[in-house]
Amino acid sequence: MKKVLELEKVSKKYQAKNGEVEALKDVSFHVNEGEFVSIIGPSGCGKSTLLSIIAGLEPKTSGEIKTNGALGYMLQKDSLLEWRNIYDNVIFGLEISHQKTKENEENVKDLLKKYGLYEFKDKYPNQLSGGMRQRAALIRTLAINPKILLLDEAFSALDYQTRIMVTADIYKILKNENITALIVTHDISEAISMSDRVVVLSKRPATVKSMHTINFEMENRTPINCRESPKFSKYFDTIWKELDVHV
Secondary structure, three states, X not given: OOEEEEEEEEEEEEEEOOEEEEEEEEEEEEEEOOOEEEEEOOOOOOHHHHHHHHHXXXXXXXXXXEEOOOEEEEXXXXXXXXXXXXXXXXXXXXXXXXXXXXXXXXXXXXXXXXXXXXXXXXXXXXXXXXXXXXXXXXXXXXXXXXXXXXXXOOOOOOOHHHHHHHHHHHHHHHHHOOOEEEEEOOOHHHHHHHOOEEEEEOOOXXXXXXXXXXXXXXXXXXXXXXXXXXXXXXXXXXXXXXOOOOO
């Protein structure tokens, strides 16, 4: 399989009031084209820091990162601009990256139609449900044609029921659009239900503690039917035991 993202011995140190802090130590793994990979680990271990480094938002101290394709980034908050309607929100990335061409605008309209938001294009964010806002935020990210999507706790602000439905929505959209995804989450169930592989990080300084291949052996896999599989609890128990949940 073609690798679209490779990390080799990525480390991060930063200065704090009480001296130097080592956040990440020799983190190495790769993501294949079309894969969904989740990163989980103890609270405060550096998961989001790692994603920020991959996205180029902050520097690494050492190591190497190779990417093959443009990156898109989705944060915990949808960050929709409340004073812009949905259409103007989803083309915002095209505007600031100077890619607002007729072709790209047509692509945005197609995405809005395909994923049930076209009739809401003139509405404002506060007129949409939490799930619809996340869908709009995703379309805004897809508008710039990323090859790899980075999601940092992208669903954690939603209530439990909405979150399950939104993860199913997002999973379907990304698979349809053939987008590779790297997901940071604290939710083991979410990681298992959405991912082809799960990377477990140790407590700080974080390093790769283990890697789990997730295979439910089903033709029409969705995050919802994965949760109903007999394999789900086995994967959950295995990963739960590897996390130092008391840290």
